[in-house]
Amino acid sequence: MKYTGLDLLNNHFLNKGTAFTKEERKDNKIEGLLPPFVQTLDQQVEQAYENYSNKDTFLAKRMYLMDLFNENVTLFYKLFSEHVNEFMPVVYDPTIADTIENYSHFFLDPQNAAYLSIDDQDDIEATLKNVSAGRDIKLIVVTDGEGILGIGDWGVQGVDISVGKLMVYTAAAGVDPKSVLPVVLDAGTNRKELLADDLYMGNHHERVTGDKYYNFVDKFVETAENLFPDMYLHFEDFGRSNAANILNKYKDQILTFNDDIQGTGIITLAGILGALNISKEKLTDQVYLSFGAGTAGAGITKRIFDAMVEEGLSEDEARKHFYLVDKQGLLFDDTEDLTPEQKPFTRQRSEFSNADELTNLEAVVKAVHPTILVGTSTQPGTFTEGVITEMAAHTERPIIFPLSNPTKLAEAKAEDLLKWTDGKALIATGIPVEPVEYNGVTYHIGQANNALVYPGLGLGSMAVNAKILSDGMINKAAHSLGGIVDPTQPGAAVLPPVSKLDEFSMTVAVGVAQQAIDEKLTDAKDAKQAVADIKWEPKY
Ligand SMILES: NC(=O)c1ccc[n+]([C@@H]2O[C@H](COP(=O)([O-])OP(=O)(O)OC[C@H]3O[C@@H](n4cnc5c(N)ncnc54)[C@H](O)[C@@H]3O)[C@@H](O)[C@H]2O)c1
Ligand SMILES: O=C(O)C[C@H](O)C(=O)O
Ligand SMILES: [Mn+2]
Structure with a gap:
């Protein structure tokens, strides 16, 4: 399907904004819909960074970046990739905690997430189809919002952790943003202040537990597996009584990962x-x-x-x-x-x-x-x-x-x-x-x-479409971060710096992909090539 006119400008995967050339503007019926000067991606990055830098607080910076993401995914990731160290605490933890706590009040945009409700389970398939809109989904981050970071149960507002974790996958490891899907499972919340808040956007009832809850999770996993058979399924911030149960249930069946564990x-x-x-x-x-x-x-x-x-x-x-x-x-x-x-x-x-x-x-x-x-x-x-x-x-x-x-x-x-x-x-x-x-x-x-490792681990696993995530692959990832820091320097860090995240994410990805090949968990033959083939870069 070819997008033209405002549909093109409003599609954040395809939009190039002021970088559309004169010919593209004519071909796509957007002539006159943008200021006349055609910018390069680098100029857009310079301008966006200036705007970003003028915001006073992390929260204001984050909101600016989320708007940018909703406008133009390529520009967002180009900018992010040039300032990984600076942007991580803004796009991700700790600022993300503020936006989760205030989600229903700050709300502007659903950010292409899938909102699945325990009360409307018949909609699961339609929702996943609607939101993916024909895209080939290879990576889902799903939360039920019960154990967000250390701040506890935030119900549907936890969706931001799915969105944020996915942004780090792309910025750190080059996961194609068109292939990802943030998901929240709304099974209710036990946070009284949310239940009492008229503006709270999730289900206004306490958490459903037991069989009904696990059947809901099952139905989501099964439907997502059917629709997206090559998917890597990342679970995030589930509550203590469910996280390990869910991991143990699926880890030997499908390619899945629990980030917190x-x-x-x-x-x-x-x-x-x-x-x-x-x-x-x-x-x-x-x-x-x-x-x-x-x-x-x-x-x-x-x-x-x-x-x-x-x-x-x-x-x-x-x-x-x-x-x-x-x-x-x-x-x-x-x-x-x-x-x-x-x-x-x-x-x-x-x-x-x-x-x-x-x-x-x-x-x-x-x-x-x-x-x-x-x-x-x-x-x-x-x-x-x-x-x-x-x-x-x-x-x-x-x-x-x-x-x-x-x-x-x-x-x-x-x-x-x-x-x-x-x-x-x-x-x-x-x-x-x-x-x-x-x-x-x-x-x-x-x-x-875990942001230092889950992007590379996921990219490597996806690159070879491993059958499952094995202990060997996990172990390989843990041993892939050595050799970057010089341990003889006084004051040396125990882990490599976030500024080198893109570099060591590749080491992790190739190591993990190779391990999957060695364990015969994939038909792929060449780990390096497979990782290079799947890696996305922000460019027009
Ligand atoms: N750095 C990371 O990559 C990373 C990853 C995952 C979790 N975390 C952090 O770890 C923390 C826990 O996350 P979780 O998912 O394990 O949550 P959790 O709720 O499963 O575990 C927290 C545990 O702390 C215990 N606890 C509570 N009060 C205590 C006290 N006074 N003394 C001793 N123990 C007490 C609880 O009983 C529970 O077992 C969170 O703050 C989270 O942000 C960090
Ligand atoms: O989200 C993070 O910053 C790490 C971890 O997954 C957490 O739950 O704290
Ligand atoms: Mn977490």
Whole structure:
């Protein structure tokens, strides 16, 4: 179908705006609908960046960029690709949290997302057809909005996380924006302020749970699979009681991925390997403490555990290296309300003389002397000076990753961690942090955010249309981020910088595609070629 006239200008995939040439303007019946001077893409980028820079707040900058995206996808991604480091916190986390919390009030545009309601399940197929409009969909990011970052249940407003994650796929790894689809499953919300808000745009009822909920998810997955058989299905920010269930249900059947469980596991393992590369210690010598053992915490724990087993420990030996702390304190085998993902990593009370006192982080740190402390608790400021100095008293280079997002929920600030450990801590944070000066050294802080890895992982998997996402492919991704940072530099970061995201996304993509070929999960033969063939670039 050929779009002309206003239909062409209003199609954000095809629109070139002022870059339409004189001939194109004539051919497409848009002569006179644009100012006469024909701009290049670079000139458009310059102009857009000037506009962007004149906005005072991250929120205003984000809104400007979303408008630009809705006008002209090519220009948006060209601009994004030239300023990845600067735009990531605006397009994505942490600013995205503000737009999710205020979605129904800020609302201007549905941004080509599919809004699927548990109350209108007969519409699922029609919605997916309407929104894709004949496009060949290869990537869906779907959320049900129950566990958005660390800010909880935001119902249909969570759709912005699907939109934002997809933007990072394209900016970081060159996923073709015409081939993607953001989806929100609206099963209700338990946030009372939304239910009471007349302007709330989602279903005004509490979350539907149990069989009806899982059947809804099933119906969506089945319909999407039928319509888009080559699709890579990315689940994002589902609630703690559903995320792992859903992943376990589909991961051996279709090409699917849970970002909070698997993506976070990969990037945290990569960060730990980067830290050990600096301290020259072995993974199998580490004592690991997860503070907050929910979707991400348990997902990371399993990935680090698997890595220890790969490095030669038996499962029983490896398990002894792990401690989980959640709301109840240190998790024991007799603790109430354990999740299935926590159970394999619980401890026995008989291991401690003061087991009943191990109900807070500091007491646990005192008792178990962790060398690695990872925070996915959503509890800000919980890595206190007391906790950290106690940890640092028993290990030379403590590895400390406060990963809770957005910024306001981080367990600690990087500069405090450096101060409290006299510059010894090896740190990664969930959100971007400026380098920290301490005692004459500039410390670069790695960002252990799954955004550093899910784009490359997805692109590689899609490039070869792998049957499933295997543990081997996941493992390959985790080991693909080394070798970029020079670990001998004082203040070196544990992970490569976001400014090189496009570069290392390609390393991840090719590594993952090759792994799929090696495991015979695809008919493709040449990983590099397959990745090059599928990669999209923003140009006219
Ligand atoms: N950096 C990243 O890439 C990344 C990825 C995923 C999640 N996260 C962050 O991790 C956090 C958790 O996300 P999730 O999806 O695992 O959520 P979740 O709700 O599944 O898990 C949070 C866990 O923290 C526990 N918790 C709550 N209060 C606690 C307390 N006082 N002490 C100890 N534990 C407590 C909860 O019981 C739950 O088990 C969020 O802030 C999220 O933004 C970061
Ligand atoms: O979205 C992010 O920034 C990372 C992660 O998926 C999260 O839920 O916090
Ligand atoms: Mn997430």
